[in-house]
Amino acid sequence: MKAIGGLTALLVAALAAPGAALAANVVEGQRIYNQHCIGCHGPGGNSAIPNAPKFARGERLMQPDMILLASIKAGKMTMPSFNGILRDQEILDVIAYLRTLQR
Numbered sequence: 150m151k152a153i154g155g156l157t158a159l160l161v162a163a164l165a166a167p168g169a170a171l172a173a174n175v176v177e178g179q180r181i182y183n184q185h186c187i188g189c190h191g192p193g194g195n196s197a198i199p200n201a202p203k204f205a206r207g208e209r210l211m212q213p214d215m216i217l218l219a220s221i222k223a224g225k226m227t228m229p230s231f232n233g234i235l236r237d238q239e240i241l242d243v244i245a246y247l248r249t250l251q252r
């Protein structure tokens with residue numbers, strides 16, 4: 150696997166859940182984000198609708214990956230459930246991408 154984003158990839162690997170076979174893939178995460186999340190969370194995490202957290206400001210990202218995974222699978226307020234739409238590994242890839250957006 151390629152070392153994407155150096156430190157980020159390392160951190161992601163370190164934080165990956167026991168049982169998560171692969172380190173998260175940030176590039177894949179970006180692709181999935183642009184397909185499923187960008188409509189509300191906006192390009193680069195600058196949210197496109199009111200009430201959607203701005204990941205560019207790090208909003209809501211101070212939580213462990215496994216908690217974010219559970220929230221994304223369950224859905225929250227107007228955010229639909231992604232259970233059965235995205236696999237856990239795909240959601241973890243997106244979370245890894247979200248963590249690169251903060252500036």
Ligand code: HEC
Nearest residue numbers: 185186189200201202209217220221225226227228229243
């Ligand atoms: C239909 C609009 C919409 C879409 C599509 C959407 N979200 Fe959200 N998302 C929201 C809103 C609104 C909230 C805030 C919910 C709340 O008030 O707690 C949210 C919250 C979140 C949170 C924070 C959860 C928490 O614990 O507070 C994360 C992480 C997140 N979304 C990730 C994603 C990802 C990843 C995708 C794509 C796979 C996605 N969202 C798609 C609207 C959306």
